[in-house]
Amino acid sequence: METARASRTAVLVCQGRAVADGRAAVGRFADPVAVRLLRDDERRAVEQARAPELPSDVRERLVVEMLRATAQGMVARTVAIDDAITGAGHRQVVILGAGLDTRPWRLGALREAVTFAVDHPASQADARERSDALTPVGRLEYVPVDLSTDDLGVALTRAGHDPAAATTWVWEGVVPYLTDDDVRATVAALAERSAPGSVLVVQYQTRSWTATAGRQLSRLVLRLTRTGDPLTAEPWRSLWSPKAMAGMLAEHGFPVEEDDDLLTIAGRLGSPATRRRSLANGRVAVATRP
Numbered sequence: 001m002e003t004a005r006a007s008r009t010a011v012l013v014c015q016g017r018a019v020a021d022g023r024a025a026v027g028r029f030a031d032p033v034a035v036r037l038l039r040d041d042e043r044r045a046v047e048q049a050r051a052p053e054l055p056s057d058v059r060e061r062l063v064v065e066m067l068r069a070t071a072q073g074m075v076a077r078t079v080a081i082d083d084a085i086t087g088a089g090h091r092q093v094v095i096l097g098a099g100l101d102t103r104p105w106r107l108g109a110l111r112e113a114v115t116f117a118v119d120h121p122a123s124q125a126d127a128r129e130r131s132d133a134l135t136p137v138g139r140l141e142y143v144p145v146d147l148s149t150d151d152l153g154v155a156l157t158r159a160g161h162d163p164a165a166a167t168t169w170v171w172e173g174v175v176p177y178l179t180d181d182d183v184r185a186t187v188a189a190l191a192e193r194s195a196p197g198s199v200l201v202v203q204y205q206t207r208s209w210t211a212t213a214g215r216q217l218s219r220l221v222l223r224l225t226r227t228g229d230p231l232t233a234e235p236w237r238s239l240w241s242p243k244a245m246a247g248m249l250a251e252h253g254f255p256v257e258e259d260d261d262l263l264t265i266a267g268r269l270g271s272p273a274t275r276r277r278s279l280a281n282g283r284v285a286v287a288t289r290p
């Protein structure tokens, strides 16, 4: 991503969660905090996407369709990751590329934990400003790190992360924005700080022409609507097959136990899944260090 600007894809996925709150997989998915992290114009688009009727303005309608599609993926990946964090029950949770992830303010499993929110400095500054009025459920430490250039281990040591205690690592929606080399380097760095029993949850994208075409379409929508195009500033750089991801994680001592696509997860939750191909291209892998 560009170094001076906060992530706009972080806003987009936050909007997706706000659209889905109380509308999809009720009882399994809830994110009442997401809307509180949005600015007025971003919130207005969410309200339009939650309304039963489509806006009459064509450009607004395109944004609504895009946010509704985004919401479908957010429900599946959020529940799968929440469940993995809660199941692991660790006292240390590191969120890599946290963006506007609302877990520090809403997830009960973090009450007794210290959560390290790691993100690119520009995105982190924006997230801190937006969440200023909120109180985290547990202890929250901010760790500004550019995963392409900075030393993750040094930054985590400075922030008080304890490599001798088991950690749950959450890496949601970030892998596509890093190069393959940066992905490998990040896994190597976190593996060095992972005591036995540590859990790594990775949400990533597989390569497919439908995913690429969907992204092109979203870019077009954003351009047409003059919403500002986050996808150009944040191009996809690395897409992984489940086999390649499992092989790379195993090399670093994290054998994969589960790896499901978002369509399968949405099916289990009974949440909306009209964007079947797009959902099928997103995956959540859970790996545990023996």
Ligand SMILES: C[S@@+](CC[C@H](N)C(=O)[O-])C[C@H]1O[C@@H](n2cnc3c(N)ncnc32)[C@H](O)[C@@H]1O
Pocket: 001, 007, 009, 010, 013, 014, 096, 097, 098, 099, 100, 101, 118, 119, 120, 123, 124, 145, 146, 147, 148, 149, 171, 172, 173, 174, 177, 178
């Ligand atoms: C699509 S957002 C996902 C945010 C959050 N994980 C979520 O799912 O809501 C992508 C995130 O990756 C972060 N990111 C992208 N490149 C990065 C880098 N080189 N170093 C650190 N974070 C990066 C962005 O700052 C942004 O927060």
